[in-house]
Amino acid sequence: MKVISCFILITTVSELVIAEWNTKDYLKREHSLIRPYQGSGTTVPYWDYSGSTMVTNNYIRLTSDVQSKQGVIWNSVPCHVRNWEIQVHFKVHGKGTELFGDGFVIWYAKERMQMGPVFGNQDYFQGLAIILDTYSNHYVPHNVLQHQHPYISAMVNNGSLHYDHDSDGTHTQLAGCEAKFRNLEHDTHIVVRYERDTLTVSTDFANKAVWKECFSVKDIKLPTGYYFGISATTGDLSDNHDILSIRLYELDLPDDPKDQEDRSNILPSAAFYKDPREHIDDPKQSTLSRIMFFFLMLVSALAIIASVVIAIMWYQKHQENSRKRFY
Numbered sequence: 001m002k003v004i005s006c007f008i009l010i011t012t013v014s015e016l017v018i019a020e021w022n023t024k025d026y027l028k029r030e031h032s033l034i035r036p037y038q039g040s041g042t043t044v045p046y047w048d049y050s051g052s053t054m055v056t057n058n059y060i061r062l063t064s065d066v067q068s069k070q071g072v073i074w075n076s077v078p079c080h081v082r083n084w085e086i087q088v089h090f091k092v093h094g095k096g097t098e099l100f101g102d103g104f105v106i107w108y109a110k111e112r113m114q115m116g117p118v119f120g121n122q123d124y125f126q127g128l129a130i131i132l133d134t135y136s137n138h139y140v141p142h143n144v145l146q147h148q149h150p151y152i153s154a155m156v157n158n159g160s161l162h163y164d165h166d167s168d169g170t171h172t173q174l175a176g177c178e179a180k181f182r183n184l185e186h187d188t189h190i191v192v193r194y195e196r197d198t199l200t201v202s203t204d205f206a207n208k209a210v211w212k213e214c215f216s217v218k219d220i221k222l223p224t225g226y227y228f229g230i231s232a233t234t235g236d237l238s239d240n241h242d243i244l245s246i247r248l249y250e251l252d253l254p255d256d257p258k259d260q261e262d263r264s265n266i267l268p269s270a271a272f273y274k275d276p277r278e279h280i281d282d283p284k285q286s287t288l289s290r291i292m293f294f295f296l297m298l299v300s301a302l303a304i305i306a307s308v309v310i311a312i313m314w315y316q317k318h319q320e321n322s323r324k325r326f327y
Contacts, residue, residue, distance in 0.1 A: 026249070026250060027247060027248070027249055028079075028081065028084075028248045028249065028250060029046075030046050030075075030077045031046070031075055031077060031079055031081075031086075031228055031246075031248035032245075032246055032247045032248050033046075033047055033060070033073075033243070033245060033246040034245050034246075034247065035057070035058070035244075035245065036057065037055055037057075037060060038055060042055070044060075044073075046075060046076055046077055047073055047074065047075055047076060048073070048074050048076050048112075048113060049071070049072060049073040049074070050071075050072050050113060050115065051069070051070040051071040051072055051115060051120065052064065052066075052069040052070060052071040053071035053072060053073055054071075058244075059091070059242040059243065059244050060073060060242065060243045060244075061240060061241070061242050062104060062120070062230065062231065062232035062241040062242070062243065063232045063233065063234050063238070063239070063240065063241045064238075064240055065093075065094040065095060065096075065234075065238045065239055065240045066234065066238055067234055067235065067236060067237070067238050068234060068235060068236075069233065069234045069238070070115060070120040070231070070232070070233045070234075071120060071231065071232050071233075071241070072113065072115065072120050072121065072229060072230070072231040072232075073229060073230055073231075073243065074107075074112040074113050074227055074228070074229035075112070075227050075228045075229060076112075076227075077227075078225045078226065078227055079108070079224065079225070079226060079227065079228060079248070080224045080225055080264075081224070081248075081250045082224060082259050082263065083194060083195050083196060083250065083251040083253055083259070084193075084194055084248060084249065084250055084251060085191060085192070085193040085194070085195075085248070085249045085251060086106070086191070086192050086228060086246065086247070086248045086249075087189060087190075087191045087245075087246070087247045087248075087249075088106060088189065088190050088191075088192075088230070088243065088245070088246050089187060089188070089189050089243075089244040089245040089246075090104075090181075090188055090189075090190070090241075090242060090243050090244060091184075091187075091188060091240070091242040091244065092104070092132070092134065092150075092181060092182045092183075092188075092239055092240065092241055092242070093182065093183045093184075093239065093240050093242075094182075094183070094238060094239035094240050096237065096238070096239065099135070099237050100134055100135065100182065100237050100238065100239050101134050101135030101234065101235060101236075101237035101238065101239065102119065102133070102134060102135050102232075102233050102234055102235055102237065102239075103119060103131065103132050103133040103134040103135065103150070103232065103233075103239075103241075104119060104120075104132050104230060104231060104232035104233075104241045105118070105119040105120075105121060105129050105130065105131050105132070105230065105231050105232075106129070106130040106132075106190070106192060106228075106229075106230055107121060107125075107127060107128070107129055107130075107227075107228065107229040107230065107231065108127050108128040108222065108226050108227070108228055109121070109125050109126060109127030109128070109129075109226055109227060109229065110125070110126040110127055110223075110226050110227075111125065111126070111227075112227040112229055113229075117163075117165070118163045118165075118231075119131065119231050119232060119233045120231030120232055120233040121229070121231045123162055123163055124157070124159055124160065124161065124162060125157050125159065126157060126158060126159040126226075126267070126268055127156075127157065127222070127226050127268055128154065128155070128156055128194075128199070128220075128222060128268065129154070129155045129156075129157070129163075130152065130153075130154055130190070130192050130201060131152065131153050131154070131155065131169065131173075132150060132151075132152050132179070132181070132190070133149060133150060133151050133152075133153070133168060133169075134149055134150045134182055134239060135149060135237055136148075136149045136151075136168060137165050137166050137167070137168055148178050149178075150178070150179050150180065150181055150182055151168070151176055151177070151178055151179065152176055152177055152178075152179045152190070152201060152203070152214050152215075153168075153169060153173040153174070153175065153176035154173065154174040154175060154176070154199060154201065154215070154217065155169060155172050155173055155174065156174060156220060156222075156268050156269065156270040157172070157268060158267040158268050158269060159267075171273070172273060173273065174199070174215075174217045174220075174270055174272075174273060175215035175216075175217050176214075176215060177201075177214040177215055179203055179205060179214065180205065181203070181205045182239070184205065184207075186207035187204075187207065187244075188203075188204070188205050189203065189204040189205075190202070190203050190204075191203075191204075191211060193251075194220070194222060195251055195253070196253070196256070196258070196259075197218065197219055197220055197221060198216060198217070198218050198219075198220065199216065199217045199220045200213065200215070200216040200217075201213075201214045201215055201216075202214055217270070218271070219270065219271035219272075220269075220270050220271075221263075221266060221267075221268060221269045221270075222263070222268055223263050223264060223265065223266050223267070223268060224263045224264050225264050228246070228248065230243055230246070
């Protein structure tokens with residue numbers, strides 16, 4: 001019995017040692033955000049937040065359903081994992097039924113806590129953005145095929161690209177898909193997987209505990225040592241943008257010499273940018289059109305004035321004739 005007990009003890013200790021050293025297929029707690037969020041006081045271990053972000057016992061609200069709000073939360077520890085998967089449990093909801101916005105972004109970026117115009121983060125960033133956009137700013141004629149919102153897309157930036165809100169990032173997106181994740185009664189989840197230079201985004205919005213692929217893009221080069229974060233914004237339209245949990249995993253993959261390459265100093269890059277819809281500039285009136293419009297408005301105004309004058313003259317003439325018949 002003593003021999004068996006010793007064997008069990010040795011086996012248990014060995015398993016614990018292996019579990020401690022084998023960090024692959026292991027939740028990276030320093031890059032994860034799980035309830036209870038708060039540490040001592042109002043701090044969140046390994047995370048910093050700013051703007052309108054509010055931390056509660058059950059969720060982290062980046063923005064409330066109020067106009068002109070920006071909220072962010074950023075991991076304070078740089079991620080040196082080469083192949084990773086990040087799962088985000090979130091909820092976007094609000095009182096709006098037809099118009100609402102603007103959305104939120106999952107970031108893997110060089111700089112953190114830089115408030116700005118891209119859904120609460122800076123423009124011309126370096127890194128990866130997974131954009132969950134709930135409002136379309138882009139004009140598309142009815143006869144042109146277009147996608148609906150909410151819409152999920154990806155953008156890789158080396159610091160030289162501008163995110164154009166007016167075109168919903170049409171020119172700089174890698175790929176995208178429609179995604180009806182707003183105002184659902186059940187849980188909504190998104191997973192971003194970066195495996196050997198292939199970026200895959202999948203969702204679970206149907207409450208089936210099954211991932212459905214949104215898009216997958218190859219030849220994406222991302223450095224190590226960047227930060228994960230999430231930001232959200234509201235403008236004239238608004239929504240509650242809530243984060244319930246963030247879980248980051250290091251992928252358990254077969255050994256590959258390429259995984260030993262130093263990626264700490266490379267620039268983020270993508271082999272190509274795919275435009276899922278034809279970009280059409282908002283219609284602009286020509287000089288001739290503006291002149292014709294002005295002339296038409298002038299003629300209409302003169303016609304209205306003439307009609308009023310004629311009506312007054314007719315009324316006065318009618319009154320005079322009535323008085324003559326009376327006398």
